[in-house]
Amino acid sequence: MIPYEVSFPTHVLFGCGELTKIGSEAAKLGHKALLVTGGKAVRAAGILQRAIQYLTESNVTPILYDRIEPNPRTSSVDAGAALAREHACDLVIAIGGGSVMDAAKMIALTAKSQRPAYDYMRGNPDGLFAQLATITDALPIITVPTVAATGSEANEKSVLTHWDTHEKSSMSMPALFPRTALLDPTLTYSVPSRVTAESSADIFSHLFEAYLISAPSTHVQDGITESLIRQVVHFAPIAVAEPRHEEARSTLLWASTLAISPFTLAGRGAGYPLHQLEHPLSGHYDISHGRGLSILALPYFRQIIAHDRPDRLARMGRQCFGVTHPDDQQAAFDTIDAVAAWFARLGITERLADFGIPHAALETLAEDAIRIGGRGSGSIAGSRPISLRDVLAIYEACY
Numbered sequence: 001m002i003p004y005e006v007s008f009p010t011h012v013l014f015g016c017g018e019l020t021k022i023g024s025e026a027a028k029l030g031h032k033a034l035l036v037t038g039g040k041a042v043r044a045a046g047i048l049q050r051a052i053q054y055l056t057e058s059n060v061t062p063i064l065y066d067r068i069e070p071n072p073r074t075s076s077v078d079a080g081a082a083l084a085r086e087h088a089c090d091l092v093i094a095i096g097g098g099s100v101m102d103a104a105k106m107i108a109l110t111a112k113s114q115r116p117a118y119d120y121m122r123g124n125p126d127g128l129f130a131q132l133a134t135i136t137d138a139l140p141i142i143t144v145p146t147v148a149a150t151g152s153e154a155n156e157k158s159v160l161t162h163w164d165t166h167e168k169s170s171m172s173m174p175a176l177f178p179r180t181a182l183l184d185p186t187l188t189y190s191v192p193s194r195v196t197a198e199s200s201a202d203i204f205s206h207l208f209e210a211y212l213i214s215a216p217s218t219h220v221q222d223g224i225t226e227s228l229i230r231q232v233v234h235f236a237p238i239a240v241a242e243p244r245h246e247e248a249r250s251t252l253l254w255a256s257t258l259a260i261s262p263f264t265l266a267g268r269g270a271g272y273p274l275h276q277l278e279h280p281l282s283g284h285y286d287i288s289h290g291r292g293l294s295i296l297a298l299p300y301f302r303q304i305i306a307h308d309r310p311d312r313l314a315r316m317g318r319q320c321f322g323v324t325h326p327d328d329q330q331a332a333f334d335t336i337d338a339v340a341a342w343f344a345r346l347g348i349t350e351r352l353a354d355f356g357i358p359h360a361a362l363e364t365l366a367e368d369a370i371r372i373g374g375r376g377s378g379s380i381a382g383s384r385p386i387s388l389r390d391v392l393a394i395y396e397a398c399y
């Protein structure tokens with residue numbers, strides 16, 4: 001058993017219509033808010049206009065920064081932080097998906113520290129990466145997720161891309177915990193089916209990654225994780241088919257928040273190897289995160305987990321996918337088939353070649369995965385040290 005220390009400090013308000021409370025919640029934390037969002041979707045859905053109205057009615061002045069792209073870049077964070085300083089904002093509000101929330105959280109930090117976002121990233125040799133665990137100072141943050149996917153709304157993580165070096169990596173520090181998260185499932189009704197499908201695959205990957213390579217004595221966490229996987233497997237196809245299905249959208253939204261939380265992760269003692277394999281794909285080719293993960297998942301199961309932890313793959317299959325075979329090895333392979341069928345139901349069937357990635361680039365991508373994801377160790381931590389050869393074999397298998 002691995003000892004753990006747990007913190008879930010974000011105050012969560014969950015329910016259809018909770019967006020109406022954004023003004024009163026913001027007024028508790030500040031007077032002038034940098035309102036961070038993406039280019040079009042949130043405005044097109046009418047969410048942005050409503051948020052501005054509620055803030056203004058509560059005497060909170062919104063300063064709009066609507067330049068966050070999917071797979072957010074350090075340059076966008078730096079520009080947002082400069083705007084927050086210029087207007088003396090005392091609060092940051094994120095309305096959008098994981099990309100917007102991750103960027104807003106780093107804006108809240110760097111607006112105060114006055115350092116470029118890249119200073120905090122793994123690849124910056126003169127940076128602060130080694131000190132992240134002790135960094136606590138940032139402007140207060142409110143998150144309003146409009147996609148059920150990353151859990152960024154209530155966790156201490158941010159994933160950014162430094163486009164000059166194509167490094168995409170995650171940072172984790174206490175300063176990034178949002179103070180308040182407003183979770184309103186109706187805000188996700190406008191998410192297109194394609195994005196709903198890949199976001200659901202992302203929630204699923206957050207749930208299975210540490211679960212499949214978990215240390216022993218995590219029975220409570222296992223039970224919660226399996227329950228969440230069952231809900232995502234059941235409700236994702238429903239939300240894809242019926243975007244305004246309240247029960248499906250509500251379930252996916254809360255599942256996404258809990259998927260990266262101490263309730264599922266405490267004491268696992270394991271990292272996110274599949275995420276380390278995905279980051280170079282979106283870092284170089286701007287592939288959406290959930291899509292990249294789902295393309296890599298099946299070869300990762302076949303080449304790593306089915307050999308190292310058939311017991312865990314079999315358990316996930318029996319608990320969440322109706323697998324019944326009594327032999328663990330066979331049940332592990334049956335689970336892979338069941339996950340493949342679920343991806344197919346969601347319409348996720350692409351291969352890496354479909355995204356214009358040249359075959360000759362696979363080696364560079366694999367080297368990047370090892371360099372950034374391996375933190376200088378020469379391999380990625382997982383059920384065993386995952387080598388350059390393993391990564392390349394997985395990329396080849398889904399090309």
Ligand SMILES: NC(=O)c1ccc[n+]([C@@H]2O[C@H](COP(=O)([O-])OP(=O)(O)OC[C@H]3O[C@@H](n4cnc5c(N)ncnc54)[C@H](O)[C@@H]3O)[C@@H](O)[C@H]2O)c1
Pocket residue numbers: 038039040041042045069070071072096097098099100102146147148149150151152155157158159187188189190191192195199202260289290
């Ligand atoms: N912080 C974390 O813990 C964490 C965990 C996993 C992944 N991530 C990162 O988060 C990012 C992905 O976030 P994401 O999956 O939420 O996607 P996203 O934020 O990139 O959004 C995906 C798309 O959905 C659109 N969209 C958002 N809300 C919408 C709505 N209501 N209606 C219609 N369209 C809408 C966006 O405009 C965008 O085009 C990646 O960079 C990933 O690496 C962060």
